[in-house]
Amino acid sequence: MKQNEKFYVGQKVKIIANTCCHPFEIGSVVTLEAVKECSDGSWDLYHDGWVFDQDDCEPIEET
Secondary structure, three states: OOOOOOOOOOOEEEEOOOOOOOOOOOOOEEEOOEEEEOOOOOEEEEEOOEEEEHHHEEEOOOO
16 A cells, blocks of 8 residues: 555644535544545545545644
8 A cells, every 4th residue: 555645544634625525624633544545646534434635634743
């Protein structure tokens, strides 16, 4: 399985857009439960059974 350079399972991300009708509010923080490459080369990120695209979130830097 190919690794995503930006996202990984267990990572916290902030929702910044909604390009695929996911139920998360802009600004909410979710934890990625899976990171899956699609056949078209894009990546789907999963949280609690919902799918959202990598364009819909940004990684949260842990300090």
